[in-house]
Amino acid sequence: MRKNTIINYAFICFILLNSYICHGCSVTATIPLIESEKDKLIYDLLVLSLSKTDVNVCLTQLEQVITDARKTRRVEEGSLSLKWSSASNPLEKNLKPIKVPIFKGLLGYRIFVIRKGDQNRFNSIKTLEDLRKLTAGQGYFWGDTKILQTAGIPVVTAAQGRNLWSMLASHRFDYMPLAVHEPWLDLEHRAELQLEVEKNLLLVYPSAMFFYVSTENKVLYDLISSGMERAINDGSYDRLFYQSRMIQAVVERVNLSTRKVIYIYNPLIDTNLLPTNPKYWFPLPSLM
Structure with missing residues (x-):
């Protein structure tokens, strides 16, 4: 039994x-x-x-x-x-x-998704003041939205972040800042929208x-x-x-060392509370 x-x-x-x-x-x-x-x-x-x-x-x-x-x-x-x-x-x-x-801090290193054919609009951008002439797209509830707005960057928002891709393709705004690791696979899955990664700029702020x-x-x-x-x-x-x-x-596509870096302040994070040991961070110039 x-x-x-x-x-x-x-x-x-x-x-x-x-x-x-x-x-x-x-x-x-x-x-x-x-x-x-x-x-x-x-x-x-x-x-x-x-x-x-x-x-x-x-x-x-x-x-x-x-x-x-x-x-x-x-x-x-x-x-x-x-x-x-x-x-x-x-x-x-x-x-x-x-x-x-x-x-490992990569959220604070932002590259832009833009419409194919729009690269020339971004080639002349060298400063934050230049960037303020264009409008970014962000999720309404994303913490990064407040960071951009505090820096004086115009922002259009969407409640559902996945809707931003089609909104960009429809000319609702000029670019979508995403962390350096984020856009590649999404672009592959949305090839019909005719979007691409901007080639020259890197927006940087402390983040995790x-x-x-x-x-x-x-x-x-x-x-x-x-x-x-x-x-x-x-x-x-x-x-x-x-x-x-x-x-x-x-590693293969971003070419961080050749990009023009625009630094902005992050008012929503106390950098003193972030870990300082380099083992926690991507090996990029530290803003901590």
Whole structure:
């Protein structure tokens, strides 16, 4: 009878491969729906970091796309366990950040997506004053939007960031500033819109992307924090990060050393709270 019981249990586990019983989940966490290649890399880095702990954490995704503001509310309420967002995002003031930059500061290095045929409009831009003559497109809830507006840069916004691509193609604004790792795969997936990366400019300001959890969720905070530290210290975080298609595109295509850099102030972030150890940052000129 005992043998039959063991066989039956094994069969149930085979059929219910994703069940918490069979996997032995110590902690379960719900994360936002993975919408993009960027999200997929964030997810992979999160899974890697959690694998460095002694706790088996099971992650499940939301089944629908929701706005950044709704993600924040759900984390506050507890129906979403965590989210990732810019450290400059004012929505996150009631959440607790894990202060390890997920993308090693690359969010603060911005290149522009423009319409094909518009490069000549950008060739004469040398200063911030020149840039203020053109209009940027940004997500309404993105923390970076306030940074650009504070710098005096005109901005058109959209509640859903994915709508900005078609808005740019439709001449609703002149360019879309994105982090240096962001535009490449999206451009491939939207080839019909006839967009491209501007060739000469780099907009720079201090920035970081963090994981955020509820202030009440100390267990998950400690797991992510300790796991990221261990992955960074043993080198596995950097190996996954730098070998990803997204970051390889930065190395191969951006030509950072030849771009004209325009620096702007970030009023939404206290740089004294950012880690200073270079292990946390992409090897670029520091603004910290």
